[in-house]
Amino acid sequence: MSRIADQIVPRTGHSAWLVWVGAASMAYLAVFALALTMSAGRLAQSWTDALAQTATIRISAPPAELDSQTEAVLEVLRTTPGIEDARVMTAEEQGALLSVWLGPDLPLDTLPLPRMIEVWETLDGPDRQGLRLRLSAEAPGAIYDDHSQWRRPLIDAASRLRGLSLLALGLIGGVTGVIIALAASAALASNAQVIRVLRLVGARDRFIARAFVRRMTQRAALGAAIGTALGMVSMLGLPSLGPEATSGLGFQGAGWLVPLMVPVLIALVALFAAAATAMTVLRGVT
Amino acid sequence: MIEFTDVAHDYGGGALFEGVNVTLEPGSFHFLTGPSGAGKSTFLKLCYGELLPSRGSVVLNGTDLRAMSRDDLAEMRGSIGVVHQDCQFLDHLSIRTNVGLPLTATGRTVEDHDISDLLHWVGLRAQADALPPTLSGGERQRAALARAVIAAPRVLLADEPTGNLDWDMSQRLLSLMIELNRMGTAILIATHDMNLIRTAKSQVSARVLRIAGRRLQSAGADL
Numbered sequence: 001m002s003r004i005a006d007q008i009v010p011r012t013g014h015s016a017w018l019v020w021v022g023a024a025s026m027a028y029l030a031v032f033a034l035a036l037t038m039s040a041g042r043l044a045q046s047w048t049d050a051l052a053q054t055a056t057i058r059i060s061a062p063p064a065e066l067d068s069q070t071e072a073v074l075e076v077l078r079t080t081p082g083i084e085d086a087r088v089m090t091a092e093e094q095g096a097l098l099s100v101w102l103g104p105d106l107p108l109d110t111l112p113l114p115r116m117i118e119v120w121e122t123l124d125g126p127d128r129q130g131l132r133l134r135l136s137a138e139a140p141g142a143i144y145d146d147h148s149q150w151r152r153p154l155i156d157a158a159s160r161l162r163g164l165s166l167l168a169l170g171l172i173g174g175v176t177g178v179i180i181a182l183a184a185s186a187a188l189a190s191n192a193q194v195i196r197v198l199r200l201v202g203a204r205d206r207f208i209a210r211a212f213v214r215r216m217t218q219r220a221a222l223g224a225a226i227g228t229a230l231g232m233v234s235m236l237g238l239p240s241l242g243p244e245a246t247s248g249l250g251f252q253g254a255g256w257l258v259p260l261m262v263p264v265l266i267a268l269v270a271l272f273a274a275a276a277t278a279m280t281v282l283r284g285v286t
Numbered sequence: 287m288i289e290f291t292d293v294a295h296d297y298g299g300g301a302l303f304e305g306v307n308v309t310l311e312p313g314s315f316h317f318l319t320g321p322s323g324a325g326k327s328t329f330l331k332l333c334y335g336e337l338l339p340s341r342g343s344v345v346l347n348g349t350d351l352r353a354m355s356r357d358d359l360a361e362m363r364g365s366i367g368v369v370h371q372d373c374q375f376l377d378h379l380s381i382r383t384n385v386g387l388p389l390t391a392t393g394r395t396v397e398d399h400d401i402s403d404l405l406h407w408v409g410l411r412a413q414a415d416a417l418p419p420t421l422s423g424g425e426r427q428r429a430a431l432a433r434a435v436i437a438a439p440r441v442l443l444a445d446e447p448t449g450n451l452d453w454d455m456s457q458r459l460l461s462l463m464i465e466l467n468r469m470g471t472a473i474l475i476a477t478h479d480m481n482l483i484r485t486a487k488s489q490v491s492a493r494v495l496r497i498a499g500r501r502l503q504s505a506g507a508d509l
Contacts, residue, residue, distance in 0.1 A: 007378075007379065007383070008376065008379070008387075008390075008391075010378045193376075194376055196374070197374050197375070197376055197387070198387075198391050199360070199363070200334075200336070200363065200368060200370075200374060201363065201364075201387050201388040201391050201392075201433070202360050202361065202362075202363040202364030202388055202391060202392045202437070203360060203391035203392065204356070204357050204360040204361075204392075205356055205357075205360075207391055207392075207393070283356070286335070286336050286337070286359075
């Protein structure tokens with residue numbers, strides 16, 4: 001389309017602000033929804049990785065049998081394929097774990113605590129059913145816990161969070177489409193005279209629609225770029241959770257490139273919404 | 287070129303006109319006259335498809351108006367130049383851009399020198415970059431004529447083109463249209479200005495159509 005054809009639609013009108021502000025707001029929200037989606041994904045992965053290849057063996061036995069059962073368990077583990085390493089947790093380590101729940105002044109020596117063995121599995125892991133049978137035979141007080149009862153609900157929660165944030169992204173796209181369609185409809189209505197003149201001089205619907213759609217798309221892309229930039233700056237302003245907080249809210253590394261897609265996607269939504277609206281409205285004009 | 291067969295057009299409850307049979311041949315020159323409200327503008331709108339007849343058929347370049355798609359209609363309008371009574375400009379664009387609109391809007395190349403020549407022909411070269419609202423009534427009518435002929439139409443329809451003009455300016459506009467007709471363009475002018483019709487008939491072979499009593503009549507010697 002030539003430069004003159006681009007000027008055919010007047011640059012004034014309240015629909016311009018509607019598109020700018022609408023696209024900027026939706027882009028801002030989309031950046032957050034995107035960050036939440038990516039964070040939920042990282043969270044699920046992080047929890048999976050943290051719990052996937054570890055297990056704990058808890059030995060509850062009379063004090064006289066505790067050492068012998070511990071030795072028996074370690075022997076079973078040494079001879080079990082799929083076990084990479086295992087070690088007995090110290091009393092201090094157990095105390096540290098329990099102090100979270102029971103406070104730091106815990107009298108460990110007076111409590112009948114079970115013996116805890118931390119186990120690292122290989123990638124393939126052991127035959128857990130077989131291992132449990134061997135343990136029950138060699139050390140009746142030993143219970144093998146592969147954390148699956150913790151891992152599954154955590155992963156489910158993270159997956160659901162990710163699904164919800166994807167739904168939010170979809171809703172943002174839908175609302176953007178509605179805003180652009182309304183703005184296009186308002187722009188077409190307020191430019192009825194322009195449309196009439198163009199039809200009278202022989203313009204086809206496609207030409208007229210293109211003039212409006214191009215304007216709408218440009219405004220939506222510009223508004224979305226501003227909203228995305230503001231969203232990214234806001235994400236930068238979030239307090240850091242420290243270098244080890246890999247699952248914190250926000251973008252990380254190359255993930256910062258992902259929100260740059262937001263203006264492009266909003267421009268595409270604007271393009272299709274405005275085109276559909278324009279062609280519908282124009283069909284009512286002779 | 288434009289053929290009306292038993293055409294009627296209704297407005298509200300009654301017929302504005304009916305039983306209209308007329309053909310506008312290539313290169314012909316017609317005036318359409320009649321009292322205010324008789325349906326002259328409606329007749330012109332039927333000629334370029336802004337309205338559809340209530341009954342009968344209007345055939346443009348061999349195709350019935352009703353059978354045309356929206357794209358067909360747009361293409362047909364590209365071959366018909368129309369000077370509207372209220373000019374129908376886009377007020378935010380310059381006269382130069384408005385005049386080139388029939389080409390721009392149909393994806394054709396607009397040569398600056400063509401528009402300059404045309405504006406020179408209608409005496410508006412100095413106003414090329416002015417906005418339509420800043421022009422006088424006569425200047426706007428001449429600009430509208432320039433826009434109507436920029437795409438070299440085979441038919442030129444003009445609705446009261448001299449309605450707001452003084453006699454000298456009316457004469458000038460008429461001369462431009464007669465010049466176009468001599469180059470082969472069919473002309474149809476809706477007007478109630480009898481002096482204009484008499485002046486034209488002294489220079490060109492023009493047929494006068496009159497809408498009266500809901501009928502289209504052919505007038506002649508009495509003018």
